[in-house]
Amino acid sequence: MSFDLLKQHIKNNVKLSTSELEIVCNHFKSRSLKKKEFLLTQGSICRFEGFVTEGCFRVFTLDKKGNENTLYFAAKDWWLMDIDSFMHQTASDLNMQALEDSKVLLINRQDKIALYESLPIVEKLFRIMFQKGLVSWQRRLVRNHCFTAKERYFHFIQTYPDIASKLTDKQIAGYLGISHEFLSKIKKSQK
Amino acid sequence: MSFDLLKQHIKNNVKLSTSELEIVCNHFKSRSLKKKEFLLTQGSICRFEGFVTEGCFRVFTLDKKGNENTLYFAAKDWWLMDIDSFMHQTASDLNMQALEDSKVLLINRQDKIALYESLPIVEKLFRIMFQKGLVSWQRRLVRNHCFTAKERYFHFIQTYPDIASKLTDKQIAGYLGISHEFLSKIKKSQK
DNA sequence: CAAAAAAATTGAACTTGTTCAACTGTCAAA
């Protein structure tokens, strides 16, 4: 069952009773997406937070220069959110697209706020999650500053081999912040 | 009084009673640092979280190539933390140095944990803070990918003129992820 | 299966940013 993954994920972060776990999960609804389908598109308001139970997503923004800038990939056991748009109900800068047939558990804003209010442990859960997220964003920025594109590429495919194997080189290049032509040259130079 | 700033900062993020606010503040102790003094050095364990009430700090890491990579600057009303080292009591990768005579309010790990346990609103406070932090780290990464060094430089000095005015060009270059020589050339090209 | 679309490769010219080394300016300590 797809909720088992969410339950395990929550239990890995905070201690809570079986009934509390049920309450939390009851606020989520499952949704399936076909390959290439969008869960969110730039310009619209993000009305959910999502937990991936199957498949994989790409979260990216199209900048003024026309480049697809990938913020992150979300495979099974990852969260999909545009915090800013979700909290303030403002237009999102992000696109969330399924890279393959996928399933997500979604919670809407009202239910999320209700959950925060009824179960303080949920505040703790997300405090811990955001805290972890912050650390990895900081590390990624430092890597971007002190590693070359080649070093970043090999770091990525070694750290996330499962995700990397599902991606085209164009998508990886968008995550690393380089052109796909240059990524092709990096790969060639290694052979 | 230096606690007023912290109180205001907290009130801007969550609603809580005067007595709760007092309890939170009572867990913090004030510390003064002279210009150039270090609050934390790379390799040691971060035993505090700090809130800056006066002056300004630079948070940086020295990478293998010998570059000082600045993660962020913390002026009045900002937090100083190495979340990872503080939570897991592992060696820190970060240095925190006062750029001028400064004051911080510090909380140690035991008191922080006690505070989380005794006042659920503190979980909410930090959940919201980390959430905001995450958004700005994401934006910074996107800026790094789609802006040139020149664009990033002008974005920085326009967004944080007060902080920028306290910094040497070397420190700004370390934040932007470029060499200070190149920053010098950027500035010249604009005149 | 065939046709079309998208992804990947390659080369050449170009831009952005680095490195190194020499020089200049500034300011705080002895």
Next chain:
DNA sequence: TTTGACAGTTGAACAAGTTCAATTTTTTTG
């Protein structure tokens, strides 16, 4: 007041990464 030490500037050679255009390979779809 001099003397460092450090911040900033400049130029030249170089390395990293982009852009554009042409070609091949792979994947998708009718």
